[in-house]
Amino acid sequence: xxxxxxxxxxxxxxxxxxxxxxxxxxxxxxxxxxxxxxxxxxxxxxxxxxxxxxxxxxxxxxxxxxxxxxxxxxxxxxxxxxxxxxxxxxxxxxxxxxxxxxxxxxxxxxxxxxxxxxxxxxxxxxxxxxxxxxxxxxxxxxxxxxxxxxxxxxxxxxxxxxxxxxxxxxxxxxxxxxxxxxxxxxxxxxxxxxxxxxxxxxxxxxxxxxxxxxxxxxxxxxxxxxxxxxxxxxxxxxxxxxxxx
Numbered sequence: 001x002x003x004x005x006x007x008x009x010x011x012x013x014x015x016x017x018x019x020x021x022x023x024x025x026x027x028x029x030x031x032x033x034x035x036x037x038x039x040x041x042x043x044x045x046x047x048x049x050x051x052x053x054x055x056x057x058x059x060x061x062x063x064x065x066x067x068x069x070x071x072x073x074x075x076x077x078x079x080x081x082x083x084x085x086x087x088x089x090x091x092x093x094x095x096x097x098x099x100x101x102x103x104x105x106x107x108x109x110x111x112x113x114x115x116x117x118x119x120x121x122x123x124x125x126x127x128x129x130x131x132x133x134x135x136x137x138x139x140x141x142x143x144x145x146x147x148x149x150x151x152x153x154x155x156x157x158x159x160x161x162x163x164x165x166x167x168x169x170x171x172x173x174x175x176x177x178x179x180x181x182x183x184x185x186x187x188x189x190x191x192x193x194x195x196x197x198x199x200x201x202x203x204x205x206x207x208x209x210x211x212x213x214x215x216x217x218x219x220x221x222x223x224x225x226x227x228x229x230x231x232x233x234x235x236x237x238x239x240x241x242x243x244x245x
Contacts, residue, residue: 005029005085012066016194020047021057022066023189025083034085048240058083149184151177154196158226161200165210169226179230199239203229206243
């Protein structure tokens with residue numbers, strides 16, 4: 001993992017979906033070159049999103065110039081894409097050695113590897129040291145973890161999105177504030193009200209969590225509560241999509 005890449009990804013102002021995927025990619029980036037090649041299935045598991053959602057986020061990040069996608073195929077076998085994180089739009093990054101230009105049909109071949117790429121876009125060979133041609137960019141400062149959790153704002157989002165189907169949060173006591181602070185500081189991704197809005201909207205789309213699914217053996221349907229949703233184990237399950245199979 002590159003701590004500089006993680007710090008850079010954390011500081012980007014992006015929608016929750018794209019930022020979460022970018023941070024997960026940065027988690028796999030090497031220290032000397034911000035390249036990584038996790039599979040779509042791995043990214044889907046890490047983010048708790050579907051493969052299609054991850055692919056849409058990557059497409060948006062690519063079009064916004066945040067990363068370059070290097071698609072690989074060896075002897076007709078598709079390999080996981082290489083994702084190269086771009087520190088700043090328009091920065092000049094080259095590779096020691098020959099740079100292959102995309103030919104007609106948007107593909108090029110080097111050393112038995114066929115890579116698809118955009119028209120008129122040069123593609124650096126992978127697994128080569130990368131050097132910056134532009135002036136050195138100062139290293140990004142280490143990411144700071146915010147401990148100031150807006151507990152009341154999170155509770156307000158819960159009430160706005162999930163009540164009256166789920167019981168409203170009326171009293172925000174010290175125990176609830178402590179659990180919210182723990183979830184908030186678990187990951188930089190959680191430190192955004194947009195994340196919590198998406199989290200509660202995910203809950204609202206689950207028949208099981210909202211009490212719309214039949215109860216077991218004809219019993220009363222399960223219905224999530226605020227305290228259940230902010231409990232660590234349950235929080236992870238919801239984020240990972242366990243209740244949307």
